[in-house]
Amino acid sequence: MSRQAHEEESPAAPAGRLMTGAEIFVRSLIAENVEVLFGYPGGATIGVYDALHDISDINHVLTRHEQGATHAAEGYAKATGKPGVVLVTSGPGATNTVTGIADAMMDSIPLVVFTGQVPLRLIGNDAFQEADIVGITRPVTKHNYLVRDVRELAQTIKEAFYIALSGRPGPVLIDLPKDVMAQKTTFDYPGSVTLRNYAPILDGNLRQIRKAAEVINAASRPVLYVGGGAILSNAAPELTALARKLRCPVTTTLHGLGSFPENDPLAMGMLGMHGTWYSNMAVHFCDVLIAVGARFDDRVTGNVDAFAAEAKKIHIDIDPSAISKNVKVDVPIVGDVKRVLAALQDLVNPLETKDWLRTIDAWKDEHPLRYRNGEEIRAQYVIQKLGEITEGNAIVVTDVGQHQMWAAQFFNFAHPRTHITSGGLGTMGFSLPAAMGAVFGRRDLPVISISGDGGFQMNSQEMATIVQHRLPLKIFVINNGFLGMVRQWQELFWRRRYSQVELANPDFVRLAEAYGCTAFRATRTSEVEDVLRKAMAHTDGPVFAEFVVAKEDNVYPMIPAGQTINEMIDTPDPVPGGRNGSGDAIATVEKGKARKVSVHAHVPSNA
Amino acid sequence: MPMSQAMLNTQAPGPADEKVKRHTISILVQNKFGAFNRIAGLFAAKGYNIDSLSVGPTEDEGVSRMTIVARGDDQIIEQITKQLNKLIDIVKVIDLTFESFVDRELVLVKVHSTNDTRPEIMQIAEIFRAKVVDISPKTLTLEATGSQQKVDAIIKMLKPFAIKEMARTGRVALKREFQGEV
Ligand SMILES: Cc1cc2nc3c(=O)[nH]c(=O)nc-3n(C[C@H](O)[C@H](O)[C@H](O)COP(=O)(O)OP(=O)(O)OC[C@H]3O[C@@H](n4cnc5c(N)ncnc54)[C@H](O)[C@@H]3O)c2cc1C
Ligand SMILES: Cc1ncc(C[n+]2csc(CCOP(=O)(O)OP(=O)(O)O)c2C)c(N)n1
Ligand SMILES: [Mg+2]
Numbered sequence: 044m045s046r047q048a049h050e051e052e053s054p055a056a057p058a059g060r061l062m063t064g065a066e067i068f069v070r071s072l073i074a075e076n077v078e079v080l081f082g083y084p085g086g087a088t089i090g091v092y093d094a095l096h097d098i099s100d101i102n103h104v105l106t107r108h109e110q111g112a113t114h115a116a117e118g119y120a121k122a123t124g125k126p127g128v129v130l131v132t133s134g135p136g137a138t139n140t141v142t143g144i145a146d147a148m149m150d151s152i153p154l155v156v157f158t159g160q161v162p163l164r165l166i167g168n169d170a171f172q173e174a175d176i177v178g179i180t181r182p183v184t185k186h187n188y189l190v191r192d193v194r195e196l197a198q199t200i201k202e203a204f205y206i207a208l209s210g211r212p213g214p215v216l217i218d219l220p221k222d223v224m225a226q227k228t229t230f231d232y233p234g235s236v237t238l239r240n241y242a243p244i245l246d247g248n249l250r251q252i253r254k255a256a257e258v259i260n261a262a263s264r265p266v267l268y269v270g271g272g273a274i275l276s277n278a279a280p281e282l283t284a285l286a287r288k289l290r291c292p293v294t295t296t297l298h299g300l301g302s303f304p305e306n307d308p309l310a311m312g313m314l315g316m317h318g319t320w321y322s323n324m325a326v327h328f329c330d331v332l333i334a335v336g337a338r339f340d341d342r343v344t345g346n347v348d349a350f351a352a353e354a355k356k357i358h359i360d361i362d363p364s365a366i367s368k369n370v371k372v373d374v375p376i377v378g379d380v381k382r383v384l385a386a387l388q389d390l391v392n393p394l395e396t397k398d399w400l401r402t403i404d405a406w407k408d409e410h411p412l413r414y415r416n417g418e419e420i421r422a423q424y425v426i427q428k429l430g431e432i433t434e435g436n437a438i439v440v441t442d443v444g445q446h447q448m449w450a451a452q453f454f455n456f457a458h459p460r461t462h463i464t465s466g467g468l469g470t471m472g473f474s475l476p477a478a479m480g481a482v483f484g485r486r487d488l489p490v491i492s493i494s495g496d497g498g499f500q501m502n503s504q505e506m507a508t509i510v511q512h513r514l515p516l517k518i519f520v521i522n523n524g525f526l527g528m529v530r531q532w533q534e535l536f537w538r539r540r541y542s543q544v545e546l547a548n549p550d551f552v553r554l555a556e557a558y559g560c561t562a563f564r565a566t567r568t569s570e571v572e573d574v575l576r577k578a579m580a581h582t583d584g585p586v587f588a589e590f591v592v593a594k595e596d597n598v599y600p601m602i603p604a605g606q607t608i609n610e611m612i613d614t615p616d617p618v619p620g621g622r623n624g625s626g627d628a629i630a631t632v633e634k635g636k637a638r639k640v641s642v643h644a645h646v647p648s649n650a
Numbered sequence: 651m652p653m654s655q656a657m658l659n660t661q662a663p664g665p666a667d668e669k670v671k672r673h674t675i676s677i678l679v680q681n682k683f684g685a686f687n688r689i690a691g692l693f694a695a696k697g698y699n700i701d702s703l704s705v706g707p708t709e710d711e712g713v714s715r716m717t718i719v720a721r722g723d724d725q726i727i728e729q730i731t732k733q734l735n736k737l738i739d740i741v742k743v744i745d746l747t748f749e750s751f752v753d754r755e756l757v758l759v760k761v762h763s764t765n766d767t768r769p770e771i772m773q774i775a776e777i778f779r780a781k782v783v784d785i786s787p788k789t790l791t792l793e794a795t796g797s798q799q800k801v802d803a804i805i806k807m808l809k810p811f812a813i814k815e816m817a818r819t820g821r822v823a824l825k826r827e828f829q830g831e832v
């Protein structure tokens with residue numbers, strides 16, 4: 044491109060004259076108030092990157108891998124509620140985004156992903172770096188587009204942002220052929236979108252809401268089962284108000300964590316496979332189950348036929364297809380959680396739940412979340428201490444595995460959008476880039492990435508991006524020397540035949556230092572609090588800490604896949620003051636009771 | 651489109667389940683790039699069974715009609731229609747099973763014929779009001795139209811003569827405006 048042509052196409056030019064697709068792309072993002080763009084350039088997008096060169100309204104973050112870019116966009120979206128935006132090149136650049144896109148689809152995360160494509164006339168020719176990314180991502184996007192004419196570009200971008208963010212959010216991909224991005228047309232960003240059959244229902248049907256209120260008003264053992272939809276709809280205040288008015292206990296899914304403060308007496312923590320004993324008991328024995336933006340995932344229900352089998356079920360969800368997909372419900376309400384809960388609030392009466400809450404409290408006493416503390420670090424202790432030090436005022440981004448479940452159990456989440464994890468796809472390698480993305484969107488709270496030693500190494504290249512931007516990120520690795528979650532299954536269900544789960548790891552502290560990051564390590568329980576406090580107090584850019592924990596620890600309680608509470612396994616560690624109180628140091632965390640027995644010093648087991 | 655083949659192969663006969671019913675689903679879809687693939691992909695990805703599928707233009711030049719005959723219990727059929735409704739390019743989904751509708755299918759059958767069997771085949775054709783559209787010393791090609799049952803019946807009658815090749819369009823259907831036959 045000649046110098047003169049470059050000047051002619053400068054994005055500073057006024058609207059109304061001809062612009063290239065690349066300029067229109069940039070202008071459209073500015074019109075959508077996109078502040079951060081996560082990406083990686085290549086041949087098919089070189090023109091687009093040229094148009095970005097002089098733009099200061101958009102902060103382009105060069106990740107070190109396109110998977111990192113998509114997870115970063117997911118973290119940004121989850122932390123802010125705004126769509127995450129990604130720009131990558133064709134072929135391998137595009138295929139590297141697939142995991143992040145599939146992850147966003149499963150967890151209802153709004154993303155707009157732009158991929159470069161070979162010129163239109165070469166499509167289908169096995170051209171250099173050609174991949175049919177629209178075909179590849181069709182089943183894992185909410186919608187996707189191939190732009191075939193520059194005159195469709197602005198309209199397509201407008202639609203993509205609208206679709207990604209509205210209704211049940213999800214990823215939208217736009218494939219941009221190189222020649223289309225060089226074509227010229229006038230730029231006029233559309234003010235509105237009209238789609239023939241796409242109009243998410245927000246207000247619940249009033250008749251259904253009345254029916255739900257009737258069912259609730261007749262309840263004596265109600266449970267609120269709250270999912271990610273409550274957070275997506277920013278409905279935490281409405282939820283809290285409803286639970287307190289009804290005096291109804293609340294359990295959340297993994298994605299619902301933070302929608303209801305876990306120190307509230309009505310809180311029961313997470314339910315499901317690794318949920319608290321008492322939340323699973325309460326769901327089993329409840330007479331009315333109010334599902335709020337939760338999708339009856341099999342990690343939650345176990346055997347669907349036995350899940351809250353006796354209860355009348357109310358289900359509030361914005362996606363009609365989520366209703367009665369896995370479990371048949373009695374009162375479906377299609378609508379936005381926030382609006383439906385607000386409408387319900389005035390129609391329900393305070394319930395007489397004293398006996399019910401007393402029963403649940405007894406379960407809390409008999410089966411608290413707990414662990415035996417010793418010299419060897421327990422991951423549970425690291426998380427619990429972190430929750431105490433931050434008082435829940437932090438954004439915690441976890442990876443996938445045992446540490447993820449312990450974080451869900453022991454941190455005690457208090458605020459919406461402070462817990463970010465990959466739940467539906469369960470993507471190892473999610474935490475580090477997603478936490479990085481969260482920092483770009485949120486500076487009001489410290490952001491903490493927690494990974495296992497396995498998952499950290501799946502996207503550790505993003506350490507370079509994090510250090511380059513001097514992001515105030517806390518990067519914690521829970522090192523048990525194993526692919527712990529798989530090892531646990533092999534121990535419990537495959538006769539302890541450990542097949543390919545032991546890891547030979549690098550020196551994580553030196554690795555972090557090589558990237559230019561301050562790094563600490565704790566190897567005994569007595570060092571944990573000090574390392575955590577130093578890390579949280581660190582102000583100069585990112586900080587890394589490795590916690591070398593017990594190698595063969597297990598996550599409990601556990602309901603084995605597809606089973607019922609009859610098969611629920613509680614932790615073998617004794618209950619403090621309980622039947623076999625051995626004098627060991629036992630720490631417990633109970634939801635809703637703020638009663639904690641935390642132990643700092645090592646207590647020898649023969650004490 | 652090569653998709654239908656792959657999908658039709660997924661239809662497992664399965665146990666004769668009382669709850670499994672055949673549904674005729676009529677879909678209006680915008681003629682956008684990849685729209686048919688989206689629908690076909692949905693059936694494949696979710697493992698839904700399809701008996702037949704037909705596509706063609708409608709009175710609205712931007713829209714095509716797809717008629718899908720699918721099998722499943724109530725819950726599966728409900729999911730199919732809900733999932734179809736989620737696709738952005740889809741304009742309308744109607745499960746005609748709950749309506750009164752007219753349906754037709756067309757079949758071309760090339761059947762083996764000799765001087766001896768030809769009159770008999772012609773007679774069957776006449777009974778079914780089928781047309782002879784091609785003839786050769788060793789074959790007859792018939793065209794028959796009607797409900798799926800009628801098409802099934804003529805095929806059954808022709809089978810003993812040895813069917814060489816056959817092409818069925820799959821069912822197309824429209825909702826009735828008034829009750830009763832015309
Ligand atoms: C190793 C591992 C173990 C796991 N163990 C557990 C476990 O023990 N317990 C557990 O709960 N999960 C567990 N999970 C997570 C699990 O796989 C699911 O991801 C999770 O349970 C789904 O959460 P959800 O039901 O809140 O749905 P989400 O995936 O968060 O979906 C949100 C729902 O809300 C709806 N929605 C969205 N926006 C709105 C709106 N504005 N208004 C109304 N509705 C809306 C959507 O349509 C959707 O149905 C585990 C995951 C992993 C990787
Ligand atoms: C990309 C990917 N590959 C494989 C898995 C299967 N898997 C689930 S948990 C797990 C072990 C994770 O190990 P680590 O990161 O060390 O965490 P830990 O369980 O030890 O806390 C594996 C391999 C997965 N979830 N994601
Ligand atoms: Mg590990």
